[in-house]
Amino acid sequence: MPYPSQVNAETIVQAAASLIETHGADGVSLSAVGAALGVKAPSLYRYFDNKTALLRAVNQQTAARLTSALVEATEPEPDPAAKVMAMFRAYRAFAHAHPALYSLAYLSGSPELRVGEAVADQFGAAMQGVIAELVGAERALPVLRAVWALAHGFVALELAGLFERQGGAGLDAAYDEAVVLFVGGIRLG
Amino acid sequence: MPYPSQVNAETIVQAAASLIETHGADGVSLSAVGAALGVKAPSLYRYFDNKTALLRAVNQQTAARLTSALVEATEPEPDPAAKVMAMFRAYRAFAHAHPALYSLAYLSGSPELRVGEAVADQFGAAMQGVIAELVGAERALPVLRAVWALAHGFVALELAGLFERQGGAGLDAAYDEAVVLFVGGIRLG
DNA sequence: TCTATAAAACTAATGATATTAGTCTTTACT
DNA sequence: AGTAAAGACTAATATCATTAGTTTTATAGA
Numbered sequence: 001m002p003y004p005s006q007v008n009a010e011t012i013v014q015a016a017a018s019l020i021e022t023h024g025a026d027g028v029s030l031s032a033v034g035a036a037l038g039v040k041a042p043s044l045y046r047y048f049d050n051k052t053a054l055l056r057a058v059n060q061q062t063a064a065r066l067t068s069a070l071v072e073a074t075e076p077e078p079d080p081a082a083k084v085m086a087m088f089r090a091y092r093a094f095a096h097a098h099p100a101l102y103s104l105a106y107l108s109g110s111p112e113l114r115v116g117e118a119v120a121d122q123f124g125a126a127m128q129g130v131i132a133e134l135v136g137a138e139r140a141l142p143v144l145r146a147v148w149a150l151a152h153g154f155v156a157l158e159l160a161g162l163f164e165r166q167g168g169a170g171l172d173a174a175y176d177e178a179v180v181l182f183v184g185g186i187r188l189g
Numbered sequence: 190m191p192y193p194s195q196v197n198a199e200t201i202v203q204a205a206a207s208l209i210e211t212h213g214a215d216g217v218s219l220s221a222v223g224a225a226l227g228v229k230a231p232s233l234y235r236y237f238d239n240k241t242a243l244l245r246a247v248n249q250q251t252a253a254r255l256t257s258a259l260v261e262a263t264e265p266e267p268d269p270a271a272k273v274m275a276m277f278r279a280y281r282a283f284a285h286a287h288p289a290l291y292s293l294a295y296l297s298g299s300p301e302l303r304v305g306e307a308v309a310d311q312f313g314a315a316m317q318g319v320i321a322e323l324v325g326a327e328r329a330l331p332v333l334r335a336v337w338a339l340a341h342g343f344v345a346l347e348l349a350g351l352f353e354r355q356g357g358a359g360l361d362a363a364y365d366e367a368v369v370l371f372v373g374g375i376r377l378g
Numbered sequence: 379t380c381t382a383t384a385a386a387a388c389t390a391a392t393g394a395t396a397t398t399a400g401t402c403t404t405t406a407c408t
Numbered sequence: 409a410g411t412a413a414a415g416a417c418t419a420a421t422a423t424c425a426t427t428a429g430t431t432t433t434a435t436a437g438a
Binding site: 025026100103104106107108109110111114120141142143145146148149150151152153154156157159160161162163170173174177178181182183184185186188 | 213214215289292293295296297298299300303309330331332334335337338339340341342343345346348349350351352359362363366367370371372373374375377
Binding site: 192193218219220230231234239240 | 423424425426427432433434435
């Protein structure tokens with residue numbers, strides 16, 4: 001292999017993710033990503049067809065990381081209700097820890113940035129198991145959707161600054177309260 | 190007034206909104222907006238400081254339209270629970286009717302596109318009244334946040350294509366089911 | 379009716395960015 | 409040592425947003 005590469009797809013994704021976290025998704029140009037790796041922008045095209053493909057790869061990494069975080073958070077909990085509660089909390093904690101990455105992955109309207117089916121399935125499968133323990137396998141899918149909607153909706157509105165009217169103070173409690181209300185509703189069936 | 194203007198802020202916003210609905214938010218350049226009005230791109234700067242300001246105005250219009258739709262939908266319903274149910278349905282219906290506009294207004298991470306406080310307050314106030322009828326004024330705010338989170342989360346994930354694994358067939362029912370679960374939870378307190 | 383004025387739009391220019399084409403450089407194998 | 413190809417670079421193009429400066433044109437007043 002003549003001329004061993006100075007970068008690869010993985011290091012590029014890392015550099016891009018890092019830039020997104022620090023400078024926001026808008027401040028990330030291909031030359032900025034290249035500069036972070038000591039390389040010029042056109043060199044990146046050897047590893048990604050275009051900028052969209054790179055960002056999609058970043059989103060895939062984000063989705064995988066979120067899935068891991070949720071799995072790790074639910075694992076130690078003993079009973080199903082506690083697992084679901086832990087899952088909700090871990091979901092929001094992840095979004096708070098990586099707001100720019102979360103926004104890019106889940107708050108962008110553009111279909112081109114969508115993460116592939118494989119990753120989406122991995123996420124769904126992991127969560128569905130936890131839900132199924134609580135409500136049974138046959139009801140797991142609709143309940144999973146509702147759970148995901150509540151968690152995503154809350155953090156999305158929060159990150160978008162649409163809950164800021166009363167200051168961010170009450171939001172931790174508001175989230176927990178919403179989850180409790182909802183899990184209560186789930187139990188009723 | 191010499192040289193009466195061919196455009197004004199309102200017609201520009203309309204043209205931009207129309208282009209966004211048909212070509213998506215990405216396909217909207219200032220020259221496209223200008224062309225739709227028989228004017229060149231730089232002329233738009235007389236009415237908006239920059240593209241961001243124009244898009245923010247579009248988002249304000251979207252938020253106002255959504256608020257109207259919700260108010261109109263809840264008004265005819267007699268009892269509080271029916272009002273809340275109607276509100277949920279109208280929220281999703283609006284997002285489906287104007288997916289690109291909804292996405293731009295509520296699915297964009299950029300803080301610069303955020304609608305102003307006035308519009309956000311108008312929205313909040315209208316909804317809070319309906320919620321207060323159901324759960325009382327003191328619990329209205331956290332419950333409103335939860336309601337909004339559920340509705341927004343569901344349509345956001347739906348519009349982002351993240352619920353597409355099983356086809357869009359079951360989504361209407363899944364939404365209604367989630368809402369019913371949640372309203373049930375609310376009633377418990 | 380003519381003309382000066384100011385609003386409003388235009389053309390031209392700049393800077394950033396994604397992307398493509400074509401050139402050069404470097405390492406591994408002979 | 410010499411060569412071939414991987415891999416990176418420079419240069420060029422197109423598209424935008426944005427700014428500066430110029431031109432047009434309807435109206436108010438002479």
